[in-house]
Amino acid sequence: MRVVQVTRAKGPLELVERPIPEPGAGSVRLKVEACGICHSDSVTKEGIWPGIQYPRVPGHEIAGIVDAVGSGVAGWTTGQRAGVGWHGGHCGSCDSCRRGDFVTCQVAPQVPGVTYDGGYADYAVVPAAALALIPDGLSAVEAAPLMCAGITTFNSLRNSGARAGDIVAVLGVGGLGHLGVQFAAKMGFKTVAIARGGDKASLARKLGAQHYIDSQATDAAAELVKLGGARVILATVTSSKAMAAVVGGLGVNGKLVIVGASSEPLEVPVLPLIFGRRSIVGWPSGTSIDSQDTLAFSVLTGVRPMTEVFPLERADEAYERMLSGKARFRAVLTTG
DSSP states (O other): OEEEEEOSTTOOEEEEEOOOOOOOTTEEEEEEEEEEEOGGGHHHHTTOSTTOOSSBOOOOEEEEEEEEEOTTOOSOOTTOEEEEOSOOOOOSOSHHHHTTOGGGOSSOOOOBTTTBOOSSBSEEEEEGGGOEEOOTTOOHHHHHHIIIIIHHHHHHHHTSOOOTTSEEEEEOOSTTHHHHHHHHHHTTOEEEEEESSSTTHHHHHHHTOSEEEETTTSOHHHHHHHHTOEEEEEEOSSOHHHHHHHGGGEEEEEEEEEOSOOSSOOOOOSHHHHHTTOEEEEOOOOOHHHHHHHHHHHHHHTOOOOEEEEEGGGHHHHHHHHHHTOSSSEEEEEOO
16 A cells, blocks of 8 residues: 655655555554645654654544454444544543543543554554544545544534524634634524635635634724624634734633644733633544534535645645645545
8 A cells, every 4th residue: 555654753755655454453444535634744744742653654634434344343344434533542441531531531642643654545544433434425535624623623612612693703714714614603603703814704704704804904802892702712723922812802701712733822911811701721622423423513514624635645745735824725635
């Protein structure tokens, strides 16, 4: 089979051939049809995640078909359509797992493309616990980005405490944000999109936003206050300064939900948080059942990622396009 691997931290993406692997106990082999390229793939490419064993095949937005089933696996058979996201399995026995909090498994969190080989390949062997069923109505190219970008925005919004009719703002209309706007609108929120410049205004409204705020031309926090104050601001950008600039737009009991990873500290005034009972929280992706819920909701409501498709052998080009921010809005590799 073909794989695209990284042999060392900060090394190049290399297309090579390997033997097709066999699934062990508790695992299945997927015939990969599509794999989204996520900014988090840089933790493997750049060696940011500690203890990565190289060579490693990146990719944690995988959509494919169950090709072989290992011993001890129940509920999965060959020929089923399945996907795998950032949550790539858990131990099942630590304190977190016993509470049902598999995302924060305390033993050894499993992530395809990071702790084991991922989806930049013709085949991938993954824990059965990581699988989500892909429903009819979604192509592999559509399903792949929903396994990370999709579940992250969908799951954070549905657990945010916002109710239908509440004002929900999405900060950033990019790889995560263009899905966040769609999910917020389909969940019945009064959806506000916030981005830099006026060029994304028409797209934001097409995606379902009722209001668009150009953060370059106006004070986004003040504009949110004029609308009544946001119950939730979903921060999909990677700029802590941009996040801090909109905190003042939260209403009483409002919540800033952070899903965009920034390496810079977030500095906000304390008194407005206290007197307005406002809060700031982070949100990871979710488990395989959350991924399955994301896919089902997307089929039901018509939420779809906007993608640019590349063949596997152009993985390096696709990765660089993602990294530059030029991809509109998710780069996806295909193996066909």
